[in-house]
Amino acid sequence: MKNLELPFRPRRLRTTAAMRSLVAQTELTPRNLIQVLFVRDGIESPQEIASMPGQYQHTLDSVLDEVSRAIDAGIACIDLFGVPLDEDKDDQGSVAWAEDGILNRAIAAIRHKFGNDIVIMADTCLDEFTSHGHCGPLTTDQFGNTVVDNDASVESYCKMAVAQAKAGAHMVSPSGMMDGQVAAIRQALDDAGFTDVAIMAYSAKYASAFFGPFRDAVGSSLDGDRKSYQQDPANRREGVLEAQLDIEEGADFVMVKPAMAYLDIVREVADFSPVPVAAYQVSGEYAMIEAASANGWVDRERIVLESLSGIKRAGADMILTYYATEVAGWLK
Template sequence: MINRRPRRLRTTPAMRELTAEFRLDPADFILPAFVADGLDQPREISSMPGVYQHTMDSLKAHVHDALVAGVRSIDLFGVPQDEDKDPTGSQSWAEEGILNRGLAALREEFGDDVVIIADTCLDEFTDHGHCGVLGTDHRGNPVVDNDATLPLYQKMAVAQAAAGAHVVSPSGMMDGQVAEIREALDEAGYQDVSIMAYSAKYASAFFGPFREAVGSSLQGDRRTYQQDPANFRESLLETQLDIEEGADFVMVKPALPYLDVLSAVAEMSPVPVAAYQVSGEYAMIQAAGRNGWVDAHAVMMESLTSIKRAGANQILTYYAIEAARALRG
């Protein structure tokens, strides 16, 4: 005789819903969005079907759609024109820079109804595409200068707070960036602006489509400052340091290839843990779905559930609106 029959709890949809251990909710989702300078209409990103670089008007309409679906948090990236890029990324802290104008437009439109997160990184704004200013090491080789970059992150974060961001999100993986940004925000009177730190951000091939999305000018790679995909303990160290420096959220990026890291970070973190389902993850699901190889909707929901199950409190995903609508029936 079979004594235990776990299948009893799988017999009907209602039973499976009753006994589900983890649940997705639209409030879990953060929608990454792109606002681009010089557009008169939205422009679809070819490697990310269904995702667009937005004008100011279409950005507001996009965020409105998200809010109606139950998604109340946006992570905004700015895409300047090539002629506005320079070695230091100075448009990132300019009041009339595309990202700060986008933040201001969203804050004016939505007030506190939407949590507005700003990407705090120079890479979209530098003509070399790196996340910091370039210098040389003691042998004369070109490197991203960690300490020279930190004051620029401070200027960028303060400008984003002034534009209306509720949260700044340093993603450049510079040592000490969270502490420096926290100090600058507090000194400028923005004690209530939160920091979502990209604490465990890997030098990942899954970022490929994102570079089209932001019009990246990257020369070389970012392996000297983003994490090695072979490393695990390093993520826990990076996360602990960010928490000690004052991070209000921490993040693992990418999500699906690093669920083991996400689980460990969630286990040790006293602050909320976000995970970013990145452009490459999105593009693979879209491509396989469009070719009829998988049920894209089912894979979308399964992958998001796996990220939640691994420990994410917040999930950044380009599927935010679609998934939220599905959850609401």
Template sequence: MSNPDITTPVRRPRRLRTSQVMRDFVAETHLDPAQFVLPAFIAEGIDAPREISAMPGVYQHTETSLLKAAEEAVAAGVGSIDLFGVPTPEHKDASGSQAWAADGILNKGVAALRREFGDDLIVMADTCLDEFTDHGHCGVLTTDNWGHTVVDNDATLPLYATMAVSQARAGAHVVSPSGMMDGQIRVIRDALDAEGFEDVAILAYSAKYAGAFYGPFREAVGSTLQGDRKTYQQDPRNARESIMEVQLDIEEGADMVMVKPAMPYLDVLRQVADMSTVPVAAYQVSGEYAMITAAAQNGWISREPAILDSLTGIRRAGADIILTYWATEAAQLLA
């Protein structure tokens, strides 16, 4: 018997790439629309959906168009919708009081979704004051000992608790505190339990970075932000800090935790997924959406493969749940 040619590969990884069926057969990572969350905006004072210029294809909704968008998401197999409220400027104030008003735009939207879909769609509500405050910050403001205007962490906590309870009363299955106030999860959990909402879950924005990818979102919610959020959101240079934040939120009662944004922090997402004892979410934020959309519109990348590549990367990095403005479209592509 002749000796085998020493130039012939012993292992041929390409054998498992020979067809789409074979590639699917051995794929390590799978996208499941049931684990997608569609972020959506319901706006006060509009009579037709209004496209967000920095996010082509994403809209501020009326109640009617919101229900239609949710119906499309459910039909595509999307598991959840995360609702943000956009009040008119005259309904904003220093404390964001419309955030917990029963007839406020966010709670009205939550109630409409729950009435329409019951338990067929997980209705999630953003639990933060920034859309409702006239200064655009995630909490009430105070002056520190040196005369600086800062967010008052501890004075904000009872407002978050009130907001979360109002969202539970409106029908939210999940409240999602995104303000990065220290101690927010414990205060919200205690308030929900005290009001008989033990089954309402908390998705904690545990590792939320004060990065550069939120610009289009601020248009989407009509943000009036003055200054920045670097004193309460995380420094993009830090990773170990995220592990501490996640541990604290789990100890305080978070049912799920989140890393936000997704793409620039996939390393953090992987570390969180490796240590978390609860499901881990990642938010593909507005800037990520806008970049891919703009590049595709310019013909620089292929749009649909780029969408699925980006979501697969987030899933591969460890996300059990993905918040993405492409939730419905990606689910349809996967089908």
């Protein structure tokens, strides 16, 4: 057969693994992956999270081991969530800013052992700590409906952020989606002398069904939903607006959460953002991959790397993922 007279033959750049590596347009690196970790009060050994096989609620000792593994793998940052005792929860979530609260104790232990070897980021939200499971104290609106009090929540976030900074956090990450939270936290940190503590804002956080397994991970007490403060999955421009507002308020990073179903938002935010953009591969994304691979329906390593590469390709500078340390090992 006569050769086709083609002006371009793109397959030339796919002929070998070395060629494909040479022209790859997206690269995953360990330093761009953030390991998400949970530390739980009152347990003597790590507890596996049933809906997130392979992930654990850690003790203060075992979380140090996980951080050490992350550092050895080349991970540059962890994101830490605290799981308090049920009896320590109240309607204000006050254990969140208590010096002896589980999250602040864990931050302090990690900072004491590892110093500046890894960036310690702490979740700055109240849903794990309130008895009702919402992201702030509740109030009643003019029509008699129970709602989350925006301004009172922001005040609590400020106390929480300062407590985390005192414990040793390099970065705080307000995730409650309250109006004005970033500006208020920035002011509170600066007033307390923590001008070098950074803020990663959960800017476009959607009221997503993909968060389901996470509620097991943090022992959530939530009854109801968070649709009145997290974003509607139907909305695109709203996510862009939220990111713009957080940047104007002083966010050092902005984040889109979840990642997989919101890659269009990641791309749009990345196109205009003057600050680094993060995306969070959430618990539901992790659980689906694990379930499919456990059943032999997908190649686990390939699909994990493909999913993360897709998030990176969409524009995320960094990815929060439960796979971070494991994937860093593969990449090395």
